[in-house]
Amino acid sequence: MDVLVESLRQLSLETKDNETKSKSNYNFRYREKEIVMVTETENHELINIEIQFYNTCNMFKRSLFYASGIIFHSLPSSEKYEEIPNAILINILNYNLFKDPKDMKQRHWIFEIAERNTKKGKGFEDLINFHFIELPKFEDESNEIMKKQFPWILFYLIQIIVILELKKHQHVF
Numbered sequence: 001m002d003v004l005v006e007s008l009r010q011l012s013l014e015t016k017d018n019e020t021k022s023k024s025n026y027n028f029r030y031r032e033k034e035i036v037m038v039t040e041t042e043n044h045e046l047i048n049i050e051i052q053f054y055n056t057c058n059m060f061k062r063s064l065f066y067a068s069g070i071i072f073h074s075l076p077s078s079e080k081y082e083e084i085p086n087a088i089l090i091n092i093l094n095y096n097l098f099k100d101p102k103d104m105k106q107r108h109w110i111f112e113i114a115e116r117n118t119k120k121g122k123g124f125e126d127l128i129n130f131h132f133i134e135l136p137k138f139e140d141e142s143n144e145i146m147k148k149q150f151p152w153i154l155f156y157l158i159q160i161i162v163i164l165e166l167k168k169h170q171h172v173f
Helices: 002-011 059-074 143-149 151-168
Strands: 022-030 034-041 046-052 087-093 108-112 128-134
Touching (some): 046 059, 059 087, 059 128
Parallel strands (some): 046 087
Antiparallel strands (some): 022 034, 034 046, 108 128
């Protein structure tokens, strides 16, 4: 998990004070269609990483649901609201979510809360960020570019392929 969190800095993942070190304790859940991991950074930010093998639809609402859950469960009832941690949701997708032809060159999407007219956070800065990384859009990159710029993606692509192959042969974790 620490390797993934650190590697995501290559895709402009910024956390408070630009630190992405995790506390190395995380929750991990494997299901038939996804792997979900949750960790907390040293800066008390929550990072939810979901690796989606198949398009299950409703990815935006799904991300919002996970965000609300980790935020809700992060604050004990007696704590003050300022103790709510910032949340970063990273969705690594084995399919293209954004299929419009003009969107095919962009592989990493970042969504934040901003005021509609000014496009500024106005107090919501960094409270919640949604990242969508579309793995198929990396397929056309040369092996050299992938090894130099995105080595962590090669690592996860190999893991996804292995998991999908194991599932084909009925091996269950």
